[in-house]
Amino acid sequence: MIELPLIDFDTLKSGLYIYDCYHDDILVADLNGQDVFLNDSVRVNALQVLLVLEGSIDLSIDYVLFQASVNTVVTIMPTHITKVMKYSDNFRGRLLAVSRAFLEQSVMPNHSSSMIQYMQIRKNPTALLQASEIKALDDCMLRLRQTILQTSHHLQRLLIQNTLMGFFIEMGNIFSERKEYNTSPSLTRKEELFESFLRILYMHCKEQHVVSFYADQLYITPQYLSLILKELTGKSANKWIDEALMQEAKILLKAPQATVQQVADALHFSDQSTFGKFFKKHMGMSPMEYRKNS
The missing domain is CATH 1.10.10.60 (Homeodomain-like)
Structure with missing residues (x-):
């Protein structure tokens, strides 16, 4: 029996114009209308974090529609089924993609508050942030991009892992200020x-x-x-x-x-x-x- 195919980094990169990549483990890309296309549902075997810097984009994530406008962060967990539904003419974003294997080697949150945040983010993949918070995350992505470019660094992999950890620490700090990401949801x-x-x-x-x-x-x-x-x-x-x-x-x-x-x-x-x-x-x-x- 065949398994559902997963989009790998090579396939992901083939649709991007401006990006920097470390092996098939992690990439940071600039997105605009050239990089986004209305497609059928796909799976990417990687964690993806999208910062919407301008405009808006509508995504289907596990068959549920989410609308992301400027200053929104979108978090897509590995193997989630996603589909781009539409986007504005002025859409611009920054994308971080981390392979599942590299993610497990680099970031392994296990305390209860981290798991609450994980489950809440998985359930609510879009979050509207303040402009300063989006800038803080974008600065982290740009620092990560710089470490990817430091190919002569003897400990580049460790440097990238530490920089990635810094990104998630910043992201965790932002979400820790939001009650909905630190308490169990109240559902009917x-x-x-x-x-x-x-x-x-x-x-x-x-x-x-x-x-x-x-x-x-x-x-x-x-x-x-x-x-x-x-x-x-x-x-x-x-x-x-x-x-x-x-x-x-x-x-x-x-x-x-x-x-x-x-x-x-x-x-x-x-x-x-x-x-x-x-x-x-x-x-x-x-x-x-x-x-x-x-």
């Missing part, structure tokens, strides 16, 4: 169920296609689950499942080594024909036509 029962549904959907959408599975995991009826989702999001449970499954299908079809039959198997369809009918119903074209157009 319906919001808790919605959050749990998204987590289960992210983990199981490839093999579980029916509402009853997710309702059973949440100990509620399928009808009540659909009612909650319709009330909170305007979309039924079936719609959420189908959209998540389509995102996975489109990602898989972009892997040239995977046949349509392998994609159908990976997504637990009974056969290629059933998968093809499902895909055409939602995309208006067959999987092969989609692959050719992509």
Whole structure:
């Protein structure tokens, strides 16, 4: 069975014009309209931190829409599914991307306050900051870029790790001033169920296609689950499942080594024909036509 492909650093760099990179571990890039394109959902096996310096950008992160205007920081955790929905003509940003392996070697927060911040940032990937706070984070990114350029430094890797740690310390200090990132969120029962549904959907959408599975995991009826989702999001449970499954299908079809039959198997369809009918119903074209157009 094939796994969902992850965008690596080489692929990430191929879409950027101005960036500095240390091996395939960390990069700092300048973003504008040339570097941003409306694409299908992708996964990047790296932590990404985007500072919106001018304009605005709309992103779908794990199927939820987030709007980021000037002075917003966007934090995308490794393997999250993201999609650029739209951006303003004057959009400009700075991007930091750190591979999961380098991140684990460099920053391993384990005390409770750090974990609270981690969970809150994961749940709320966008935060509107003060202009001075964005500048502080941007200065840290620029210092990190300078360490990447110091290729003759005998301890460059350690220097980069320490500079990266400084960035996260600054980021942690900024978030520590915000109550919402240091206390458990106050959610209604319906919001808790919605959050749990998204987590289960992210983990199981490839093999579980029916509402009853997710309702059973949440100990509620399928009808009540659909009612909650319709009330909170305007979309039924079936719609959420189908959209998540389509995102996975489109990602898989972009892997040239995977046949349509392998994609159908990976997504637990009974056969290629059933998968093809499902895909055409939602995309208006067959999987092969989609692959050719992509």
